[in-house]
Amino acid sequence: VFNFSPGPATLPEPVLRKAAQEMLDWHGSGMSVMEMSHRGKQFISIYDEAQALARELLAVPANYKVLFMQGGAIGENAIVPMNLIGKTGKADYVLTGDWSQRSFKEAQTFGTINIAATGEGDKFRSIPKQSTWKLDPQASYVHICSNETIGGVEYHWTPDTGSVPLVADMSSNLMSRPLDVSKYGLIYAGAQKNMGPSGLTIVIVRDDLLGHALPITPSAFNYQLQAEADSMFNTPPTYAIYIAGLVFNHIKAQGGLAAMQVHNEAKAAVLYDFLDESKFFYNSVAREDRSLMNVPFKLKDESLDEAFLQGAADKGMIQLKGHRISGGMRASIYNAMPIEGVKALVAYMKDFEVRHG
Ligand code: PLP
Numbered sequence: 590v591f592n593f594s595p596g597p598a599t600l601p602e603p604v605l606r607k608a609a610q611e612m613l614d615w616h617g618s619g620m621s622v623m624e625m626s627h628r629g630k631q632f633i634s635i636y637d638e639a640q641a642l643a644r645e646l647l648a649v650p651a652n653y654k655v656l657f658m659q660g661g662a663i664g665e666n667a668i669v670p671m672n673l674i675g676k677t678g679k680a681d682y683v684l685t686g687d688w689s690q691r692s693f694k695e696a697q698t699f700g701t702i703n704i705a706a707t708g709e710g711d712k713f714r715s716i717p718k719q720s721t722w723k724l725d726p727q728a729s730y731v732h733i734c735s736n737e738t739i740g741g742v743e744y745h746w747t748p749d750t751g752s753v754p755l756v757a758d759m760s761s762n763l764m765s766r767p768l769d770v771s772k773y774g775l776i777y778a779g780a781q782k783n784m785g786p787s788g789l790t791i792v793i794v795r796d797d798l799l800g801h802a803l804p805i806t807p808s809a810f811n812y813q814l815q816a817e818a819d820s821m822f823n824t825p826p827t828y829a830i831y832i833a834g835l836v837f838n839h840i841k842a843q844g845g846l847a848a849m850q851v852h853n854e855a856k857a858a859v860l861y862d863f864l865d866e867s868k869f870f871y872n873s874v875a876r877e878d879r880s881l882m883n884v885p886f887k888l889k890d891e892s893l894d895e896a897f898l899q900g901a902a903d904k905g906m907i908q909l910k911g912h913r914i915s916g917g918m919r920a921s922i923y924n925a926m927p928i929e930g931v932k933a934l935v936a937y938m939k940d941f942e943v944r945h946g
Pocket of ligand 1: 595596660661662663664688734736737738739758759761787
């Protein structure tokens with residue numbers, strides 16, 4: 590089966606096999622990872638390895654903390670302003686689709702939130718050029734969503750926000766390619782696309798942004814308290830951290846994030862090249878902003894949607910239905926999707942077009 594789910598998403602098979610082998614007895618401990626105290630030496634070793642690998646793969650500079658938290662990216666939509674907006678009470682948001690709009694709405698409770706730019710005029714089919722952004726130099730931070738999982742637009746450049754920290758929701762593209770962390774003040778991501786199961790939220794935060802939390806911030810969501818406690822202010826999502834560590838090891842063994850980028854570009858090209866030549870299927874996103882991770886596409890004749898999805902499922906290609914907001918189809922092709930999966934999808938689409946076109 591090729592699973593095109595947008596998340597929780599397909600994971601590398603060797604990782605799942607290893608987890609299955611170790612399920613009842615991790616390294617002779619007599620325990621499943623799920624049964625270990627988060628403060629015991631076995632789990633601490635699992636935690637330390639996952640931390641070290643995350644830092645190594647992303648080349649995280651020494652003046653950043655990597656926190657393993659809970660609450661998901663939707664939780665972070667509130668946790669970020671609670672922790673960062675205290676400096677000036679203001680923040681800038683760039684709207685590029687459904688997820689950044691949700692971040693913007695959630696932030697309203699915590700301060701004065703300005704829309705620095707929006708792609709709404711173009712129906713969110715492109716990312717507004719930085720030259721059109723109206724940035725407030727007094728903002729505590731500028732928020733973007735680096736890959737819109739629903740709309741399929743992705744930044745292939747890094748905004749320059751000067752001395753104002755750049756904050757990015759990278760839920761659907763963190764670990765898909767190399768990243769210059771030093772250009773960001775804070776990065777957050779749910780793990781369930783490229784890194785592991787749901788339940789784990791990764792936060793990478795620059796040291797100088799710690800310590801400005803609003804008094805209402807729950808302690809478990811206070812970055813400074815979590816940083817001081819090595820993400821163990823509360824019980825962290827232990828099993829999800831363990832699987833993420835296995836995924837990080839797997840990425841490293843395959844050549845790290847540079848190798849992921851080559852693999853992801855190759856897969857996306859197979860699908861977009863076909864969509865561009867098809868008279869039957871189309872993708873509406875501006876070429877330079879197309880996501881390497883999530884490829885939404887539609888059939889010109891929507892009455893064939895159900896037949897398309899059923900035929901795909903019959904061939905073992907599942908979870909291709911588009912998001913309820915946008916309709917149509919969406920192929921999510923994260924790190925763990927092999928190129929064979931994308932080739933099989935394109936072969937099926939070609940055949941479908943011949944049969945119904
Ligand atoms: N932000 C982006 C870009 C996402 O893709 C998602 C989930 O699909 C979320 C936020 C929400 O994540 P969660 O439901 O884990 O909070």
